Each structure stands twice: as structure tokens, then as C-alpha cells.
Amino acid sequence: MDVMRGRSAEGKLEKRGDTFTGMVWGDPLLRSPDGVGMSTVYFAPGARTYWHRHEGGQVLHVISGEGMVVTRDGSAARVRAGDVVWAPSGEEHWHGARSDTFFVHTSASVGGTAWLGEVTPEDYRQGQQVE
Numbered sequence: 001m002d003v004m005r006g007r008s009a010e011g012k013l014e015k016r017g018d019t020f021t022g023m024v025w026g027d028p029l030l031r032s033p034d035g036v037g038m039s040t041v042y043f044a045p046g047a048r049t050y051w052h053r054h055e056g057g058q059v060l061h062v063i064s065g066e067g068m069v070v071t072r073d074g075s076a077a078r079v080r081a082g083d084v085v086w087a088p089s090g091e092e093h094w095h096g097a098r099s100d101t102f103f104v105h106t107s108a109s110v111g112g113t114a115w116l117g118e119v120t121p122e123d124y125r126q127g128q129q130v131e
Contacts (some may be wrong), residue, residue: 002094003045003115006108007096007098007131008099012018012028013023013025013027013034014026014027014028016041016054017047017097018115018124019050019052019061019115020047020048020049020050020095021046021047021048021050021118022044022045022046022047022096022097023043023044023047024041024043024044024047024048024049025041025042026039026040026041026042026048026057026131027040027041028054028091029044029106029112030044032034035055035056035107035110035112035127036108036109036110037107037108038106038108038109039106039107040063040105040106040107041089041104041106042102042103042104042107043065043067043096043099043103043104044063045097045100045102046054046097046098046099046100046117046124047096047097047101047103047121047125048094048095048097048119048120049094049095049096050094050115050116050117050118050119051072051091051093051094051115051116051117051118051119052093052094052113052114052115052116053063053087053089053090053092053093053114053116054087054090054091054110054111054112054113054114055089055090055107055110055111055112055113055114056089056109056110056111056112056113057086057088057091057109057110058086058087058088058106058107058108059084059085059086059108059109060079060084060085060090060095060104060106060107061083061084061107061108062079062080062081062082062083062084062085062103062104062105063081063104064102064103064104065080065081065098065101065102065103065104065107066078066079066080066097066098066101067095067096067097067098067103067105067131068078068095068096068098068102068127068128069094069095069125070093070094070095070119070127070130071087071091071092072091072093076126076129076130077130078098078130079095079105083117083125086088089110089111091098093118094123094127096119096124097114098125098128099128102121108112
């Protein structure tokens with residue numbers, strides 16, 4: 001068993017770029033040898049991930065602000081502080097901040113992540129229509 005007390009000494013806030021649109025920072029919390037990763041992710045207004053899927057699924061716990069989670073099949077949810085989202089293994093999705101607010105979540109992912117391409121401006125606009 002490992003106990004993590006806050007973030008590790010070598011953990012640094014990372015500016016995310018290659019698989020995100022807009023200003024996004026990640027604060028790594030855990031990278032286990034068996035493929036579990038946790039990070040707190042900070043999205044500026046309008047920032048978002050690329051389309052992606054997780055080998056073993058992903059949990060998002062919304063800390064502050066408001067965001068969106070959208071799946072490839074068109075399901076979408078507006079999420080707020082306190083909400084928890086489960087994306088099952090293999091489900092293609094993206095998540096990010098609404099255009100008028102910051103968005104912070106802690107993510108826990110199992111296994112590898114497959115990055116699938118940028119979210120188009122039209123996909124983003126459709127995600128914002130969700131109430």
C-alpha cells in the first residue's frame with residue numbers, strides 16, 4: 001500500500017497542450033505502476049480536451065466552475081462543482097470549460113488513454129447548448 005500525502009515533491013503543475021485546446025494546466029496526483037492516474041486539471045474559459053477514450057474508464061469529480069462532458073454518440077451534460085462523471089472503458093468523449101467560466105476537476109483514469117483528435121468549434125458550440 002502507498003499513501004500519498006498531498007502532491008508528491010517531484011509533482012509540478014504542467015501546462016497541457018498537445019491534446020487540449022486553450023489554456024489548461026494539470027497537477028499530477030498519482031501515477032501508479034498498474035496504470036491508475038489521477039490529476040487535478042484547471043481549464044480556462046473555453047478550454048477543453050481533445051476527443052479521447054480510456055482503456056479502463058475515467059472518473060471526473062468537478063471541484064469548481066462549470067463544464068461540459070460530451071460523448072461521441074451525442075450525449076452531453078453540463079457539470080458543476082460536486083458532480084461526479086463516469087466514462088466507461090472505451091467511451092469516446094471530451095470535457096472542458098464553458099465559455100464564460102473556469103472549470104476544475106480531479107480525474108482518475110485506468111489504463112492508457114487514446115487521443116483521437118481535436119474537438120471542432122461546432123462540436124464545442126453544440127456542447128454548450130446543454131443546460
